[in-house]
Amino acid sequence: MALAPTLTMDVDAELQRIADEAVQRHGVPGVVTGLARPDEASVAVSGARAIGGEPMTRDTVFRIASLTKPVVAAAAMALVDRGTIRLDAPVETWLPELAAPRVLRDPAGPLDDTVPAEGPILVEHLLALRAGLGFAGFEPTPHSAALMERLHQGQPDPPGWPHPDTWMAAAGTMPLLHQPGRGWSYNTGLDLAGVLLSRAAGTSLQEVLADTLLEPLGMRDTGFRLRPEQVARTATAYMPRGAELVETDAPDGMWAGEIGFESGADGLVSSLDDLLALGRMLLAGGEVGGTRVLSSASVARLLRPGEPSSPEHPFLQGQSWSLGGSVDVVELRPWEVRGRYGWIGGSGTAFSVYPRSRTVAVWLTQHGLGAPDDDERLTPPLTLAAGLERAAR
Structure with a gap:
């Protein structure tokens, strides 16, 4: 172009x-x-x-x-346009590991002090970073430590990350910082969204991006x-x-x-x-x-x-x-x-x-x-x- x-x-x-x-x-x-x-x-x-x-x-x-x-959010909206996913759909359709999340009583507290989630995590929550998995700030907490240890958050090491299914299994063990849709926490929601798009389309996230954005726009270096x-x-x-x-x-x-x-x-x-x-x-x-x-x-x-x-x-x-x-x-x-x-x-x-x-x-x-x-x-x-x-x- x-x-x-x-x-x-x-x-x-x-x-x-x-x-x-x-x-x-x-x-x-x-x-x-x-x-x-x-x-x-x-x-x-x-x-x-x-x-x-x-x-x-x-x-x-x-x-x-x-x-x-x-980039990933735009690709997600392309799949919304095609009817492949809906923003208001519970993510458990594609991410069954998140079908029954639990929520921390205290965002800075121990990981085993939780209550059941009052509603499902929606696709929109992932893209809007309102799902409850992610960083609330820069202060260390048990939750932020678990994000780094279990989900490799904040670690730019692509070869060192596990397969998405293994990663999702770990994500399913994590409590949420807040009730779905009732707070904001950084980063992890878009990693979850990437796995969801891949599973919804039945192909890799790279192929989802290529089909929806990269090829139509001539984005050959992305x-x-x-x-x-x-x-x-x-x-x-x-x-x-x-x-x-x-x-x-x-x-x-x-x-x-x-x-x-x-x-x-x-x-x-x-x-x-x-x-x-x-x-x-x-x-x-x-x-x-x-x-x-x-x-x-x-x-x-x-x-x-x-x-x-x-x-x-x-x-x-x-x-x-x-x-x-x-x-x-x-x-x-x-x-x-x-x-x-x-x-x-x-x-x-x-x-x-x-x-x-x-x-x-x-x-x-x-x-x-x-x-x-x-x-x-x-x-x-x-x-x-x-x-x-x-x-x-």
Whole structure:
């Protein structure tokens, strides 16, 4: 899907300045970023794929971490459109391991102090992260420890995860943090949704994504495994450790071999143009080039705000969560603008769509989150896109 070269020269120059500053001032090894509207795009590239390595290029492949969530949510809505699943259906139809969940009396208490769930977990609860399995915050609890030990949550190690059936058996032993639909807990719901989509369609999650999104949109770089030809143009992954960046995965590392579990929460690799294509489809109401990928009703549901959170919420910080991504409902910071849908990835990535200006913003780096200046590195391109959105009001 070809993109026209620029939005305006001013946006081009500012986006390139932002990318260069991330590399030269904030220690990011490399950046690929873009702002796109229906028929035009501005793209900036800076730095290298690895420290001291080859220059970054527009087609560099990145581990996109939690940007997987909106991709999987969009695929789920495609299966809703086809009648394969329903948002209001109990998940036990496909995930019998969750047919009789129990709920912790105290979210921070022991795992064996529980009461029966008062209702079933629904498909919508998984996508909206309201099922009760996931992280409530960053403080350690018996529940968060069990999520990491039993369900490998917070551990980017695709080859080390078990088969989905084994993983689901472990999930069935976990109590919920809250009654289904009555709270919000991060991450695990999208892993559960990924297994559900695979079982509902009778194929792998990769094939579900390919059939519903990747092939119709030409997203050839997006998947749970690197093809051999992708390895050479894949960025090396790093995480901050004090004042240094430590390599955590090489291009021929964890995503280049066999993978037992396709994580619907954070397992995908992708590229700039693939994510711009996804965003453009959402902003076009689900239709691209005469091909209907999602119904307009499904797109509207994805972009619809959920319940507002408190400004102190550890993950949402005042914003709401829809399906697979957050939606801004207040403007507390310069990069926030009402109606923006998207999310960030712990690998140093961001994806947002802006309905009024019909702008997609994508920011891809290999500098993982966890440093004090995370906001300074991530938010400048989103602030630029938010300005375009406000100008369109």
